[in-house]
Amino acid sequence: MAKQINKEVLNVILWIVQVLLTCIFTWAGVMKLLQPDELPWLWVKEDPGLVTVSGIADLIAGIGLTVPSLLRIKPQLTIYAAYGTIALMISASVFHMMRGEGNQIGFNMFMLVAAIFIIWGRRRKARIGPK
Template sequence: MTNEQKTWGTMHIILWIAQVILAAVLIWAGVMKLFQPADKLVEMWPWTADNSGLVILTGILDLSAAVGLVFPALFRIRPRLTVFAAYGVVALMMAAGVFHILRGEASQIGINICFGIIAVFIAWGRSKKEPIMTRAK
C-alpha cells in the first residue's frame, strides 16, 4: 500500500468527518454566542443571562477551536495545531461541565461529554493513528 493510499484510509476519513462535524457545531455555538440577541440567547441557554463576559469569551474560544480543528490539517501547515485545538476543546468541555454542575445544571452536561469524547478521539487519531504530515516545501 502506497503512502498516498494509506492517507485516504477509513480512519483518516472518519477523523475528517469528526473534525468537520465538531467544527460545524463549534461555529454554530460561537456565532450564536457572539451575534444572537441576548434575549434570544437566554431562551436557549439560561446561563447566558448572568454571564455576558463568559458568553463572549466562550464564543471566541468556540470559533478559534473550529478553525484549529480544520484549517491546519486541511492546508497541512503546522497540522499539529489540529491536535492542540482538539485538546483545547476537551479542556473547554470539561470547564463547561464543571460550570453547569456548579450551577445545578448537571443534567445538561451530556452534550459537553459527547463533544469532549469526539475531541479526545480527534486528538488521539491525529497524533497517534493517522497524523497529517506537513506539506513538503
C-alpha cells in the first residue's frame, strides 16, 4: 500500500516538474522568437540566428516534455525530450562558459537536473503507458 502511495506522489511531483519546465521553455521560446529585443541577455543582440535556433529548440522541448505524456500518444517521447533538454542545457552551459559567463549556468544546471529527474521517474518509477 505504501509503495502505491509513493508511486502516486512521485507521479504528481513528476507532472509538476514537467509542467514547470514546459512553462519555462515555452515562455523562453516564444520570447526568443517574437520579442528578442526585450530579452536582457547580451548574446541575444549579438547573434540573432542563434536566438531563432534556440527559440525553436526551447519550444520543441516545452512541447515534448508534457504533450506526449498528457495525450498518452507515444509517451516515451517525453523521455526523449528530456534527453534533448539535457543536451540543450549542456550546450548552453558550454556557450556561457566560453563567453566568460560561467557564473550564469546555475539555471541551466537546475534545468538539467530536472530533466534527469524526469527521465529517471518516467523510465523507472512512474511510467505512462499509451492509450
